[in-house]
Amino acid sequence: MVVSEIIGYILSSPSAWIVGFLLYVFIFGLSLMVSGPKPSGKNPFSPNCVRTPEPTVHDQKQRDKILKTRFKIDRVPKDLDAIVIGSGPGGLSTAVLLAKAGKKVVVLEQHDQAGGTMHTFHEKGFEFDTGIHYLGDMENSMLRTLIDQLTDGQIVWEKMEEEFDVIAMAQNSKVRLFPRKNCKDKYQADLISKFPKEKEGIEMFFKKMSECRNGFVGLTALKIMPKWLARILIGTGIASLIFPAYVKYSKITLQEVLDSVTSNKELQMLLSYIFGNYGVSPEKAPFLIHAGVMNHYMKGAYYPRGGTSEMAFQMIKIINEHEGRVLVDAPVSQILVNDKGRAYGIRIAKKSGDIDIFAKSIVSDAGLSNTFNKLLPHEIATKSCLYPVYEKVGDSVSYVTTFVGLKGSKEELGLKSQNTWAFYGNDLNEDIRHVQNATVEEITENGLPFLFICFSSAKHSDWHEKNPDKSMALVISVADFKWFEDWDKQKVKHRGDDYEEIKTKIGQKMWEQALKVYPHLEDKVEYFEVGTPVTNKYYLGDPRGEMYGLEHSRRLINDAAINLRPKTDIPGLYLAGQDVMMCGFPPALFMSVLCVSSILHRKLYNDLDKLNKTFKNKNKETAAAGQ
Missing domain, CATH: 3.50.50.60 (FAD/NAD(P)-binding domain)
Incomplete structure (x- = not known):
């Protein structure tokens, strides 16, 4: 009786035929992923490669032998x-x-x-990092296992402060600080204590972030399976059944989620503060990406010993x-x-x-x-x-970096192993549009609406062994390549006085803004340099200095x-x-x-x-x- 009912349902329901066929196609495609050509290499992963970290090599000549081996044709393996x-x-x-x-x-x-x-x-006498300022997910994770395999376990990850990120609201003369805790429950509870009337919305935001935890499984699967299968799954909507988090939250923007949970603009800024780690405004950023970055740091942040x-x-x-x-x-x-x-x-x-x-x-x-x-x-x-x-x-946003060398140890200067996200405007979307439309003259006069400030010298224990009685700061913000496009084709370090004047003015303005958060550093500067989008293009090969x-x-x-x-x-x-x-x-x-x-x-x-x-x-x- 049951079999006949099933057959009758199938015969009377064309949609069941379609779904059944598509599921067959999906299973067939998965079988192709599992099979394939005969492997042409051994497994590069091994539990035996991970060994006790050796002491960090501080001698720069020894490091340069590894990091700066110049090209010669006879050095190329046969x-x-x-x-x-x-x-x-x-x-x-x-x-x-x-x-x-x-x-x-x-x-x-x-x-x-x-x-x-x-x-x-x-x-x-100062050492500056250029691109990786902190990492999360370093405890018993797939990422940690992979990094250990890539380095034979030689990287020691030092945990940053419990409050590893601090959001600084500096819209007026009084700077307000909002630390982010390195535990989801503490982070959420801290926000609720500051915004008790927004408890329901805050909880909903964190719930949506949790829903995104497996979202990138769908995106990764689309890059592994045959393209024809990926197109069928997307075109028919079956992808939304198999990878619901990916399909749902790749189509919803961060701003849409923010508006659905709260109308409090200050809380919205605190929930979206980390946008600088992917460089897209809340009104354009897929919520999946934002949640992925936020979730990455839910158990804290780390920095590699030795830089x-x-x-x-x-x-x-x-x-x-x-x-x-x-x-x-x-x-x-x-x-x-x-x-x-x-x-x-x-x-x-x-x-x-x-x-x-x-x-x-x-x-x-x-x-x-x-x-x-x-x-x-x-x-x-x-x-x-x-x-x-x-x-x-298209290209992602470009950026400008001010490199500051400071006199004094982290203890003397009161620096912590944390980052500061400083905001000088009230609306991230409007602030980003302002930067994209501003002239370089407006930026040198009024400054930038947000900054990322960090002290890598305070993040790992080896710093002062290599650089005694010195510290360093990085101040980073978005920029527009067109501000410096006139000097794009000119030789590095020979771009002329006009270029040096403009970039220095921007850097000085950025440092002036940073001093609103760290006023005690004003007379501690020993070294000052500014990297622009054309600097990024020259050293990192990015076509328009993008981040x-x-x-x-x-x-x-x-x-x-x-x-x-x-x-x-x-x-x-x-x-x-x-x-x-x-x-x-x-x-x-x-x-x-x-x-x-x-x-x-x-x-x-x-x-x-x-x-x-x-x-x-x-x-x-x-x-x-x-x-």
């Missing part, structure tokens, strides 16, 4: 399996995994120091140990493609003449824009499905979400770095796992997940034994 363009987090992590899988690899960096946003620089360059230092050592190389001063001018449309090498532009290097796989960590608008032959690039993605998505590669408000749209994946539609060419997923250090590392998976035809994420579970079980056993 019979290369892979060439990686760019030595940022995505490029180096891809190279480490390939090297550990038994592949011969070379990483080519256009700058004179490897590391990308992990690199640091030294001036007048951010320690990560690059350890990764390069591993690449070298596996007969690979990371070579700087190696500006790649072209990706070579044969008459069958396959990428098979690169060309380096040197004053002495062009140099061609060949490999089975080419991995670009240079960003989507550089790869398809600069490095690939035009006739090849325009045929790719990725070519129009850049025009649809986060591709813009995020349109990065989750269907075509971009599906087509932006490590394996491109150009045979032999792969993408690494933050453009593939979303901005930041963790996404760049995880996309390197998918990139190497495509090259090796091996499900490395499964290998990593298995290893992570092994470590978690071991930690539980250790904890139980200790009790």
Whole structure:
């Protein structure tokens, strides 16, 4: 009776036929993901590689031997399996995994120091980091397991203050401080204590953030499964059944969520303060991205002992140990493609003449824009499905950084291991529009509406061993490339007095604003320099000095979400770095796992997940034994 009823229902319900067929297609597609070509490399992950951290190498000459190995053709390994363009987090992590899988690899960096946003620089006895200012999720997490595998466990993560972020409301002469706690319950309770009438809305906001925790599983799945299957799931709406958090919260903006939970503008600003970590205003930012960043820091924030360059230092050592190389001063001018449309090498532009290097796989960590608008032959690039993605998505916001060297230790200056997000306006959306429409003269006179202020010298215990009686501050804000476009083609450090005057005025105004929060630092400055969007372009290779590669408000749209994946539609060419997923250090590392998976035809994420579970079980056993 039951069987006949089921058959009768199916015959009378065409929609059931459609759903059944689509589910069959989905299961068939998953089977393709599980199967595939025979693996061409060993598992690069191993529990045995993680060892007790060795003392940090402070001697800069020894560090430079690793971080600044200049390109010479005889330093390039023979019979290369892979060439990686760019030595940022995505490029180096891809190279480490390939090297550990038994592949011969070379990483080519256009700058004179490897590391990308992990690199640091030294001036007048001060050391400044350039891109990674803190990380979360470092306790028994998949991210921690991955970083340990990429560095053989040599990075010591030092926990920042319990109140690791402080939001400073500086709209008038009186500055009000709102610390963010490193525990979800404490953070939520603290907000409710400050806004008791908004209790229901605050709880709803945190509930929506929790709903987003698995949202990026859907986005990642779209980049792993066959494109035809991804399009069917999106087009038919089945994706909303399988990946509800991704589909729902990638379409809703942060501002829409804020308006649904509270009309209090000050509370809205406190709930959206961290927007600077992805660079999109609340009215444009997908809530999924904002929630992802907020959730990342729910258990606190960390900074690597020895500074951010320690990560690059350890990764390069591993690449070298596996007969690979990371070579700087190696500006790649072209990706070579044969008459069958396959990428098979690169060309380096040197004053002495062009140099061609060949490999089975080419991995670009240079960003989507550089790869398809600069490095690939035009006739090849325009045929790719990725070519129009850049025009649809565009560049992320650019930025300006003021580097300040301070006289005195963190104890003498009262500096803490925390960041300050200072807001001088009342509406983030309006403030960002103001920056985008302002002239450089208006900025030098009135300042910027928000700043990120941090003291990396207070974040790790090794700082004062290397830099005694000195501290440093970074003051960062969004900027417009057009303010400095006139000097784009001019040689670095030779851009003229007008350029120096304008950037110095902006930096001085930023520091003047920062002193509203830290007035006691006014007479402590020993070093002062300003990095502009054209500075970023020169040192980091960003086409318009942008902070986060591709813009995020349109990065989750269907075509971009599906087509932006490590394996491109150009045979032999792969993408690494933050453009593939979303901005930041963790996404760049995880996309390197998918990139190497495509090259090796091996499900490395499964290998990593298995290893992570092994470590978690071991930690539980250790904890139980200790009790």
